[in-house]
Amino acid sequence: MAEIKCIGILTSGGDAPGMNAAIRAVTRTAIYNGFEVKGIMRGYKGLITNEIIPFKTQNVSNIIQQGGTILKTARCMEFMTPEGRKLAYENMTAQGIDALVVIGGDGSLSGARIFASEYNFPIVGMPGTIDNDLFGTDTTIGYDTALNTIMEAVDKIRDTASSHERLFFIEVMGREAGFLALNGAIASGAEAAIIPEIATEVDQLSELIGNGFRKSKNSSIVLVAESELTGGATGLAERVKNEFPQYDVRVTILGHIQRGGSPSASDRILASRMGEASINALLEGQRNVMIGIQNDELVYIPFSKAIKNQKPINRDLLNTIKILSI
Amino acid sequence: MAEIKCIGILTSGGDAPGMNAAIRAVTRTAIYNGFEVKGIMRGYKGLITNEIIPFKTQNVSNIIQQGGTILKTARCMEFMTPEGRKLAYENMTAQGIDALVVIGGDGSLSGARIFASEYNFPIVGMPGTIDNDLFGTDTTIGYDTALNTIMEAVDKIRDTASSHERLFFIEVMGREAGFLALNGAIASGAEAAIIPEIATEVDQLSELIGNGFRKSKNSSIVLVAESELTGGATGLAERVKNEFPQYDVRVTILGHIQRGGSPSASDRILASRMGEASINALLEGQRNVMIGIQNDELVYIPFSKAIKNQKPINRDLLNTIKILSI
Amino acid sequence: MAEIKCIGILTSGGDAPGMNAAIRAVTRTAIYNGFEVKGIMRGYKGLITNEIIPFKTQNVSNIIQQGGTILKTARCMEFMTPEGRKLAYENMTAQGIDALVVIGGDGSLSGARIFASEYNFPIVGMPGTIDNDLFGTDTTIGYDTALNTIMEAVDKIRDTASSHERLFFIEVMGREAGFLALNGAIASGAEAAIIPEIATEVDQLSELIGNGFRKSKNSSIVLVAESELTGGATGLAERVKNEFPQYDVRVTILGHIQRGGSPSASDRILASRMGEASINALLEGQRNVMIGIQNDELVYIPFSKAIKNQKPINRDLLNTIKILSI
Amino acid sequence: MAEIKCIGILTSGGDAPGMNAAIRAVTRTAIYNGFEVKGIMRGYKGLITNEIIPFKTQNVSNIIQQGGTILKTARCMEFMTPEGRKLAYENMTAQGIDALVVIGGDGSLSGARIFASEYNFPIVGMPGTIDNDLFGTDTTIGYDTALNTIMEAVDKIRDTASSHERLFFIEVMGREAGFLALNGAIASGAEAAIIPEIATEVDQLSELIGNGFRKSKNSSIVLVAESELTGGATGLAERVKNEFPQYDVRVTILGHIQRGGSPSASDRILASRMGEASINALLEGQRNVMIGIQNDELVYIPFSKAIKNQKPINRDLLNTIKILSI
Known part of the structure; x- marks a missing residue:
């Protein structure tokens, strides 16, 4: 195996908070170890357009604290074709890049x-996605931040005045x-979560309301994953209006x-250590x-x-939500 | 005019951050001056249901920092009728309340x-609404906080990766x-604002896009007031898809x-001083x-x-937005 | 063993964010399972003064999002004496409490x-301390929030202008x-951490500066644990002035x-699950x-x-800090 | 008067949040109006070292939301001398700069x-300082943000448990x-503020404590301006220990x-409009x-x-604090 001299780095797919902390850690650890580093813009696209x-x-x-990614990210159709990948390979070797670090989600x-x-x-990947849906790692870069963002939004909604039988x-x-x-x-003290994993097994909306839910409370907050399986918030709202x-x-x-x-903090530490x-x-x-981190x-x-x-x-957590919102 | 001994306080209409700071200030200033104070729950409704x-x-x-209002708020149909107001008056006098402080918006x-x-x-009002639409006061309780909430949300959206000609x-x-x-x-560095005040004069969407807007940038953020006059974000999105x-x-x-x-800070200080x-x-x-504050x-x-x-x-600020987003 | 009917709950020692989420989870899970619940004020002190x-x-x-603890907390000397504990026991049994949940740190x-x-x-404990220093659990309630608070403070300090050889x-x-x-x-991208664990092995300050640290940068940020072993920030500043x-x-x-x-989010989820x-x-x-959580x-x-x-x-993380701040 | 073609911009003195928003507004408005723009690094120092x-x-x-200043700032002794200013003038004219925008405080x-x-x-100044101490403008760039930072810190301190007669x-x-x-x-609901303006008239500490302050409360928070006139927090703490x-x-x-x-939001809008x-x-x-803004x-x-x-x-606000913390 040829010795590695120059490492390329790119971020790909949906961006996630902590990607910049990861870029910083990869870059500095590489330089510390004597490698040259090249940043590739807009994910795989930059390999094809030679934006390196x-x-x-x-x-x-001064990027560890910034959201987004200084390398930008984009979906890239060309890289899904053999011709696109050939061009990417040629550009990389022309640039002297002989190893790659990719930060992104499942598709990337x-x-x-x-x-x-x-x-x-030689490629090494890092799990960068707010969805936390990658097998092999307890958590992914961006997940903790997104969870806090959601929680803070729900905190604000909970502040507002309650009236009878209002359902958010x-x-x-x-x-x-x-x-x-x-x-x-759980983090926001909501009354229920409607998730794709059990969507084909249970009618979560009927269970929620049919259980005589929230008899003692004035208004209820339900978090809904934006999946076709759940119907999304808009779909569920339609159903409630009808049913x-x-x-x-x-x-x-x-x-x-x-x-x-x-x-x-947790995402920055994770990204730094993974980088x-x-x-x-x-x-x-x-x-x-x-x-991964396990x-x-x-x-x-x-x-x-x-x-x-x-x-x-x-799945135990579904029960936890139910108990804690009595 | 009879001497005032007991002051009732209520919050009404859409709630606004800073209402609690206002309640605290009214209550403590009243007590400091020797008045009795009674809190009325759920706006005018509490006068009718006698929740006092x-x-x-x-x-x-420990409420100055809390969003929402500890007195709750609700819309109240009964208070719009003479019978409802009569009942409210009877309940108030039975409770010994001989003056009222009302915190709310235009309707309240x-x-x-x-x-x-x-x-x-005897009634004194305080302008509590995030909309800042009350004449006679430079600003209303809740407006500054809402402005910051909006700005922080847009900051997060701006973080995410840009691709060509994306319009948020x-x-x-x-x-x-x-x-x-x-x-x-202006606060979030957005490219445009679409507002009801000029909706009947200008086709703001056509102007925005027709001007060849954002030729040099990859994505654009537009804030839209949720008015029927503007079409709202969903209405505008429909128009863009078609046109x-x-x-x-x-x-x-x-x-x-x-x-x-x-x-x-600004809303808490305003609410404290107004209280x-x-x-x-x-x-x-x-x-x-x-x-008011002027x-x-x-x-x-x-x-x-x-x-x-x-x-x-x-209206000058519309021009400011245009200049600052070149 | 007698059947448990009524559970007492208290928070003790230094307070930590997430204690309220823990109180909520303990209370509601207990009620869900048919127990009676009693809140004990000011830690062990409330057992002695019978504030129950x-x-x-x-x-x-509506407490899951609040810092502090609605039960208050206090250090209690009397509980360290046999007489104090006897009184606590008598008050608890008089109140019908036959099991106790204690949220606190090592001393508690x-x-x-x-x-x-x-x-x-019968007592069950929950690790509530920002210090994360309890064996048997990967993390403690409050630690993640404190880490984020520190990081946000350092982010702000890093914003400010740099001049040559300034050391924060x-x-x-x-x-x-x-x-x-x-x-x-690590989370804040600081240049070094000075910690008690290695204070007796290494002169961390000499190593930091003697290494010719930060030759290429204008200013440096060092986090110092407030221990006698480290000298604290003030002690180190004195040494720098002299040496x-x-x-x-x-x-x-x-x-x-x-x-x-x-x-x-992480602390609320931890507190909810532990509760x-x-x-x-x-x-x-x-x-x-x-x-614990493992x-x-x-x-x-x-x-x-x-x-x-x-x-x-x-200890590997000390090396990580060094590499990532080159 | 010669026509202006190229405008230099610098930030000077202690940095303040919103300086970047001001730099953005000055730059874009200047370009919009056909001027050339040059950024001068590290305040007046950059004029002397020719960092332009x-x-x-x-x-x-993408700087409107960032703290600090991308132009950096520094105190500059040389600019206080006629020789330094001569060199600054020569460098500026060599660079073609024929007008200057300066963002900073009183000294700048x-x-x-x-x-x-x-x-x-030709020079135009903008008031950039968190201290809000410039005559002629209702508020300065950075003041509102600093006020919010202080308030959030005090909110966190207020969260922590109270014990008898503790004074923060x-x-x-x-x-x-x-x-x-x-x-x-006022914004944080503290019990008192100790400020330089009245330091020579009143012994604020004696008044605070001598008034039998906070008899009904368990702990008190006092904000102290870091002035020699007030003694600062450390000086006051010494006095309390003794007296x-x-x-x-x-x-x-x-x-x-x-x-x-x-x-x-308020600082960004102010900086944008002033720019x-x-x-x-x-x-x-x-x-x-x-x-200024009036x-x-x-x-x-x-x-x-x-x-x-x-x-x-x-000064009325000192009374407001007293009334609202009963």
């Missing part, structure tokens, strides 16, 4: 896996995973505010692994495992 | 005005007044988070006035002026 | 252990444990702001254990282990 | 005034002006966190004026008035 910038330690000064790591196997190119549906992100809705509901017209329903869609904001670990992994000859220990997860498996949700 | 509680200085401890102060004239009852419509409150949209846009399909539109509806949250002033007004024999001086505005006139918006 | 209040589900409404759980063994009284010492809590200083330094007079030193002492604030677990523990016949699983730790052992700090 | 950078509209993208505007008169150079002294900035202490005390040993005193020194942080106004002033042929109108204040006069504090 030499990175010094100053390039990552899938792309990395295909590319790595086609070109035998607050839609949060999580197309295929209910982590944000479930844990967001349970006695309730006064309000909808808030938090939307992109969940992707932004200065990262929490350092990604360079250590390359130094140890690891390739095509995602850095029981506070950094681990290497083969791409094939990180992306193929479904990360299970803790 | 004796208030000591401890009742308002209208109710106060009618009641005061019917029963010759962020809907903020302000059914009849564009203060939040206009000043929120300017080259744009990728995203909608966020901030909703009730704008009414909540711990009040800002003190409301008792001073009663001591001076003032009746049926709203406390050029940092506390003033008394007759109810008839506070509610009848339209507060003008500073 | 019946708790219903409404008593813990020590008191619980002694009392439990003297009177064969920021003192954080942690009399015997460097968790807050160490992880706070390295070329540096311009500034000191900030964060003090009690670290104990306050609305709890983070539920404390009642489950009593239902399962567990006594004299602290609820690898995201709730566990029972005998009091003797929870309080006697020193929780080790991850 | 061409500024395009992109240079000020004094420097501007001297320079302007010596070299007949919280030191805030304001060497010669008590605006932050006075209004910070009133029954009190348990705690000291928190907020320090540099007051200068940092993302600017509030626009500074270019308008130059366009109108105004020279050697500070932009009654929400932008005004021009001659340098001689802006810096020479003492801005009076509203």
